[in-house]
Amino acid sequence: MIDNITASPIFGLVLTGVVYFLSQLVYRKYKIPILNPFLISTVFIIALLLIFDIPLTDYLQGGQWIIAALPVTIILLALPLYRQIALLLEHKFAILAGISAGVFTSITSVLILSKLFGIDEALIKSLVPKSITTPLGLIVSETLGGIASVTVIAIVVTGLMGVIIYIPVFKFLKITHPIAQGIAIGTTSHAIGTSKALELGEVQGAMSSLAIVLAGIITVISAPLLLVIFALFPM
């Protein structure tokens, strides 16, 4: 009887929806970054599946439907890009240089540090897109042959770290310009950082949402090049 219920696509859909809704209520009440709705929802669902011995395949019957909607979320990213086009054109060189430098730093630091720490190749490939928005990060992870779930979690942990580290980084390096602050937060910590950038100011928020899309696109386009690098220099 219980098995029949969990194997229905409705189970995964409803479970995800209800848990996400409740996690939003908790987050709105306490407003602490670590209570990130995504993070608590994921931990809660994993715990539930393990405790009640529900197979992952059962959960994914409904979960697949949500995963299938991911491309639609990517299409919608054109909206923040379009809405910030005037600011982008005004400072195009500074913005594009900063985001490209950030993306390059992200990818090379992952490769070098992984090599230093002796991390498995499958994990390295999953970590490459850690600083970009999840739907585009999943494309990069898939192209490189990474593990999707590791990528998603690395992206969210990165986002949460960005919300914490921007204070000392800006202070220490005297990054005071609102445009520089917004681009730095968006390029490092995508949407989770952007919610914080919006609290710093309107320009920071707008620049951060612009950086999410552009950093994501630049990373997706560089992925095939990385494939060549992986082929030439096996990790």
Add this chain to the structure above:
Amino acid sequence: MMNLIYEIVTVLLIYLAGYGLGLVLPLPGSLMSMAIFFILLLFRVLKSEKYTGISKVILGNLAFFFIPPAVKIIDSMDVLSGNILKLIALLIISNLLVMAVAGKVVQIFLKKEHIDD
């Protein structure tokens, strides 16, 4: 209601067009879809102010869509175990570097623009 249908139908049509283009071009279909949507917005074929219903709800709740892919981590626990501390150290160092570089480069370029003016 009409606006809701406008949002859903146009986005799904763009999705299909991008998916088709993705089959013939070496770029991911969803990125092609995003490009098509952007171009249509730029030329005002589609009006950005109409995308404030379900589009806004989805963009405001992106995290919801990543829960199922993340729950799949159950299947990859063995790859992670023993690597957790290394991964956290890697993420901290890398993120500090990215934020410093991106912010500093923008600021330096902005100062140059200012001087050029």
